[in-house]
Amino acid sequence: MDQPNITLERMRTFVRVAERGNLSAVAREMNIGQSSVTRHLHELEQALGVALLSRTTRRVTLTEEGSRYYVNAIQILRLVEQAGDEARSAGADAVGTVRISCTAALGVRHISRLIFAFQDRHPDIAVDLSLTDERVDLVRDGADLSIRLGPLSDSSLKLRSLGISRRVLVGAPDYLERHGRPEMVSDLAALEGIRMSNIAGSDALTLDGPDGSTQLASIKGRLRVDHGLAAREAYLAGRGIGPAHIWLVDDLLSDGRLETILPDHTPAAVPLNMLIVPERAGIARVRLLVEFLADEILKVPGIEKA
Template sequence: MSNLTDMEIFARVVGAGSMSAAGREMGLSPAVVSKRIRRLEDKLGTRLLQRTTRQIAMTEAGQGFYERVVAILASVEEAEAFVSRGSAQARGTLKVAAPTSFGRLHIAPHLSAFLEQNPDLSVNLDLDDGFVDIVGEGYDLAIRIAELSDSSLVARRLAPVHRILVASPDYISRHGTPRSINDLAENHVCLAAANQDPWRLVGPNGLESVRTAAPVKTNSSEVVRECLLAGVGIALRSTWDIGPELREGKLQIILSEYRASKDVGLHAVYPSRRFLPAKVRVFIDFLAALYGSSPYWDAGLDEWLNNPQRTHAAS
């Protein structure tokens, strides 16, 4: 009980009627209780208690001080209870940062269900493909698609991320299908945003790199996606980004034996594991249950990879 304030000890002494009784309640010796009361009186510059061998009595100053101390301690207890309730229940505003395309495709459409489950919450969702300083910019958490490096932040893996080579049927009809990595690098248009060059792929011969070359230069992954669908070239894309286009035959898998090399995953990143607010916990749990180890956007992935020339997914 060493974390008790002198004011709390004073109130306990008055309530118990003696220093010995108060000491037994608090697990402190009478000598310690007496020392703490003297320290409080010295700080205030007045005597609060009249001491006898068997009991204590409050002075006039002590009586007035006691009434105010009881009110203060009650307010502190109420404040602590309020914070505890806030930590146990999901309420308030949840500030989330997420990559632009992923947030638009796989977070925004599910917010209605999340908010229905958590009616006391509101969500501030900021979409940005740049690095976000979670602590400095006041975010509760961020969604990141990356191979995370060590940091002071806490990360929970929400789902795997598979990246594959794809092209539109129009591009394939005009340029043919690459027969090998060398053919891909030497004879085809390889679309990539500025930060995605070179491609590092793992295939039958282990790790191989492909320098991208295209008539379009951009820093936007969404521009690459639109060029891909328009038949400009071949791109390395995450399955969460192109699942519907694969199902509808708008895209086909190229060199299906190759995958992106990095162990990239979808993660929820937040500042600390201690005292995790309920609003953060319920959102992370919601996304983990929604995506999981076999996320919905990968439905039929094995079949697509084994049949790269197919134009429609099986029903």
């Protein structure tokens, strides 16, 4: 084993290739040529004297030796980063980049502004904010943490509850004037509904009544969207009614461009959670952003402690 050739740069390249399974994607991420990625891997394997990766025309996978080396490599890189992070942060603000993934509509409407405030407080911390409604693989995509609505089941990540997001039924006043304001849950079936194509069962909605009872409401309509901001625009344009997170429409409710329908019957609140890559949780800049968001997100309209 040629230890001088086992550099941190080559080790980082190997770890990212192992996680992404694609050399060209890693090259773009690291802003180097694909030939440099290939060279790093070749030199590392030569230094170790074993094959770490199995390459095909479509994908790169770990060998048995590569799997064992990967586990140790990420621990080494984590310790190196934490050591540097602590040294830089001694007597000064934390520095470096935090990568965060967030539900798209929530990110656009509120989280982006929280990030601005965080960076005003910590000017040496860079933030990469990725907005998507897809379930992302944080490790594969190189993210440190993720904010997600709805139940989560990924036990390999550290989960922190941020609270719950309350929802209401909404519609535009002119639409309701033309088609009638519902007085009971059964009246909803006669109205055009905006449905979410990426949410199972969006044609039926369970509403919680004031006495603790629940009723099932039928939501039918000609328009289906897969993004919260598109639903917001549809409500505003008078295309129909439907459920909305309060943070999505709080400004429209305040200025009267939307109104709440059947305020005593509300859709169930949705859990709001933060997922954190365990190996990144102890890094100062990541920890600072986690704590900041956990505190500040409770100021977002409709977000409450669970």
